Amino acid sequence: MTIKYNPNTCAQCGVCSGNCPLFTDLKLFSPRIAVYGTSIGYTISKDFLKQCLTCAACYTNCPMQINLPEAVREERAGLKEDPFCFAHKGFFHFLDKIMVSNKIWPRLKIWLPSGYKTSENNDIGYFIGCLPYLDIFFKDIGFDGKKIVQDALSILNKLGIEPVLLRTKCCGHDAFWRGEYQIFENLAKQNIEMIKASGVKKIITTCAECYRTLKIDYEKFDFNIEVLFISEFLEKHFPNLRFKPSEIKIGYHDSCRLGRHLNVYDSPREIIKAIAGTNFTEIMRRRENSLCCGVSAWMNCDENSKLIRTQKINDARKAKVESLIVPCPKCNIHLNCLLSEEAMKNTNLKVQDLTSFISSHFEGLR
Amino acid sequence: MVETSKHPNVQLITNAEVKEITGYVGNFRIKIQKNPRYVDEKTCNGCGLCSEKCPVLIPNEFDANLGARKVIGLPFSQAVPAIYAIEKEFCTECRSCELVCEKKSIDFNQKPQEIELEIGTIIVATGLEVYKPSYYGYGTYPNVITEFELERLLSPNGPTEGELVRISDGKKVKKIAFIQCVGSRDLRSQPYCSTVCCMVAIKNATLVKQHHPEIELTIYYIDVRAEEKLNEEYFMRSKDFGIKFVRGKIGQILEDPETRSLTIYAEDTLRQTLINDTVDLVVLSTAMLSNPSAREISNMLGLEIDSYGFFKEFHYALAPVKTRIDGVSICGCAAGPKSIANAVSQAQAAAVTALHPLIAGKVEIELIRALVDTENCVGCGLCANACPFNAIRIENQKAVVDEILCKGCGSCAGVCPSSSITLRYYRDAQIDAQIDALAQ
Structure with a gap:
């Protein structure tokens, strides 16, 4: 469970700033000062609330375990006006708002191609999340959300599992972290109703953000169905799985929601290692120190965000990685967006979703 | 140590474990298991021929595993008593030592011995353990070392004979960063202040600067706690040697996989700027932990142990070396992190406390029983x-x-x-x- 924010134990050591991806030579973005301010009665500055990525690099490495991301989220909720400049002209912000309506539900049957076995009655359900919407918007940068769903279904089918396709909306992660609790609560309650009606006992997700939201943030709405990330689910079947080895150099990006928020570092690595063997290379900033993908909750995609992403790509290039595996569709989008730019045209680097990567090398049971 | 071993009234039992303690003040009975050295203590004269001939090298624990030593030998050169011992778990039993030993002291058939003693009073001085962090790349980046390892590197009888080098390639060191409070004041390991690390770091930094003034040296600290006698003056003077003090703990350390140099990221909290620097060595001032065997001893004696594993004194301020059991005193780091000066004064106090009932020949007890x-x-x-x-x-x-x-x-x-x-x-x-x- 998340630890409550308490700034009083802060020793002002500055480890948070040393780990913060936004604290650079050019800019004074110091989590330490934010914590100091709150410990003597000030609120966190609007500028800080606007830019913080809530990536938890500060909190994970903090010797006193001061949960600043939690405080940022709460303070955002308390803001009267809407201070945030949203990326993509606020499209996703708007999407969250209209999704709250009870009349709008995703039409999965039309969207998803046939050929995958799903059932209406099974203990195992698959949570799709926002993938259908992201799909429409990011086709041009090479992101294919539909493929992630197809790949997840194909993995599960090969294991002999016919999952229930949960007809749910966005998990509400972005609204939650922007501090828009009303939207989050609405989405969460609708989703929980849908999930409970489907009768599943175990939910599998392929998105790091959905995973965190379902596992931690839905708890307060009496939601206690077991949630598993796809790599954790596969880990249980691990000795019986058969993989086609990968010939190219593979790297892995720890996304913040999966890694620092939920401490899932090893299960994706185990699977990648089983596929890539010695071709798996660790990139420089990894695990607890992993660099964020630069944007969270569709807020402020600016030059800082681009700088962080460039650093990430450079880390991967330095490690001579040819394919960087990411467990979160958002990280996938943000990194692919940078790679699609003119200046990056010559980069011999592919950013690939974890589920798609596993699926393309998965041959079935032993 | 040598003096102690030579004293007619002192019996020194080394390489031994306490197995059982019964009785009460004046009449403790202790069972001790004396582990075998596989060398006869009476005949070995410490000539060192066996060690010369021994073909097996093991990590030298005294040199913080930076150097190597032979399976048969002394743990370190000043060890008391100067009787050689075989580390049986690493020994291949080639028996070359047996061949060269002129005194025929090697005995592979030695078994653990049980000793029973009658004791009047007991002093518990189980010492400390050094914290080994799992972050800052310690254990994976060869050039991230602890204060203890640096001390061995600087020592003339250390693994490099006092030459300060990078662990990864043996090249000269040009830049060092010290990180304070690693494991101390940290909820991930110990929330307490280990009290001595500030002065240890300043001492080591000064040593480095005195021998190699060209080395650029920065200490990244949260607070410099120079609280004992003359420590503040020592701290002030160390700045004259050119040691830089930056207020801010290092956030992360990244290693260049080719050169093995370390890039550090920290906030200079006073100037409020990012520090992004490449250094050759990072020295961690790690926390003092309690000895893991303290729990066993406390069970045997009925002593209390605090949540950190240190022995509880009878009263923190008024009876700091006494315990709740009559005739049992504690001293040094068994009761909590301490400097050498404090540990020595506690040892003297504990010795007197232990002597008191022995000289008096009687103890007074209260009648509420x-x-x-x-x-x-x-x-x-x-x-x-x-x-x-x-x-x-x-x-x-x-x-x-x-x-x-x-x-x-x-x-x-x-x-x-x-x-x-x-x-x-x-x-x-x-x-x-x-x-x-x-x-x-």
Whole structure:
């Protein structure tokens, strides 16, 4: 469970700033000062609330375990006006708002191609999340959300599992972290109703953000169905799985929601290692120190965000990685967006979703 | 140490473990298991021929595993007694040592020996353990070392004979960063301040600067706690040597996989700027931990242990070396992190405390003790389990209280189902009478 924010134990050591991806030579973005301010009665500055990525690099490495991301989220909720400049002209912000309506539900049957076995009655359900919407918007940068769903279904089918396709909306992660609790609560309650009606006992997700939201943030709405990330689910079947080895150099990006928020570092690595063997290379900033993908909750995609992403790509290039595996569709989008730019045209680097990567090398049971 | 071993009144038993302690002040009985050295202690004269011939090298624990030593040898050159020993778990039993030993001292058939001693008083000085962090790349980046490892590197009899080099490639060091409070003041390991690391880092930094003034040296600290006598002056003077002090703990360390140099990221919290620097060595001032064996000893003696694993003193300020058990004193880091000066003064205090009952030949005890009504007692044993001082035993189906070990705490009286145990001066009738008097 998340630890409550308490700034009083802060020793002002500055480890948070040393780990913060936004604290650079050019800019004074110091989590330490934010914590100091709150410990003597000030609120966190609007500028800080606007830019913080809530990536938890500060909190994970903090010797006193001061949960600043939690405080940022709460303070955002308390803001009267809407201070945030949203990326993509606020499209996703708007999407969250209209999704709250009870009349709008995703039409999965039309969207998803046939050929995958799903059932209406099974203990195992698959949570799709926002993938259908992201799909429409990011086709041009090479992101294919539909493929992630197809790949997840194909993995599960090969294991002999016919999952229930949960007809749910966005998990509400972005609204939650922007501090828009009303939207989050609405989405969460609708989703929980849908999930409970489907009768599943175990939910599998392929998105790091959905995973965190379902596992931690839905708890307060009496939601206690077991949630598993796809790599954790596969880990249980691990000795019986058969993989086609990968010939190219593979790297892995720890996304913040999966890694620092939920401490899932090893299960994706185990699977990648089983596929890539010695071709798996660790990139420089990894695990607890992993660099964020630069944007969270569709807020402020600016030059800082681009700088962080460039650093990430450079880390991967330095490690001579040819394919960087990411467990979160958002990280996938943000990194692919940078790679699609003119200046990056010559980069011999592919950013690939974890589920798609596993699926393309998965041959079935032993 | 040598003087101690030569003293006619001191018997030094090394390479041994305490297995059992029974009895009370003046009459402790201790069972000790003396582990074999596989070398005869009486005949070995420490000539060193065996060590020369031994073909097996093992990591030298005294040199923080930076150097190597032979399987047969001394743990370190000043070890007392200077009798060689074989590390059996690494030994291949090639028996070359047996061939060269002129005194025929090598004996592979030695078995652990049991010694029983009668002891008047006990001093517990189990010392400390150094914290080994799992972050800052310690253990994966070769050039991230602890203060202890740096001390061995600087020592003339250390693994590099005092040459300060990068661990990864043996090249000269140009830049060093020290990180303070690694594992101390940290909820991930120990929330307490280890008290000595600031001065240790300043001492080591000064040593480095005195020998190599060209090395650029920065200490990243949260607070410099130079609290004991002359320490503040030492700290001020160290700046004259050119040691830089930056207020801010290093956030992360990244290693260049090719050159093995380390890039550090920190916030200079006073200038409020990012520090992004490449250094050759990072030295971690790691926390002092309690000795893991302290728990076992505390169970044997009935001592209290705090949540960090340190022994609890009788009173933090007024009886810092006494414990709740008569005749048992503690000193040094067994009771908490301490500087050498403090540990020495505690050792002297503990020695005197231990001598006191021995010279007097008697101890005074209070009379508030548990009393057993032998007619009612059925010998269920609940009191024996409840006693925190191991003062009650069951003999012939009756509880027997050792009046010297008993401290009159009343735990037994509380659990006794037949009310057979009472406390002297606090018998039920006495308390009833007091209540009656009050109620009048």
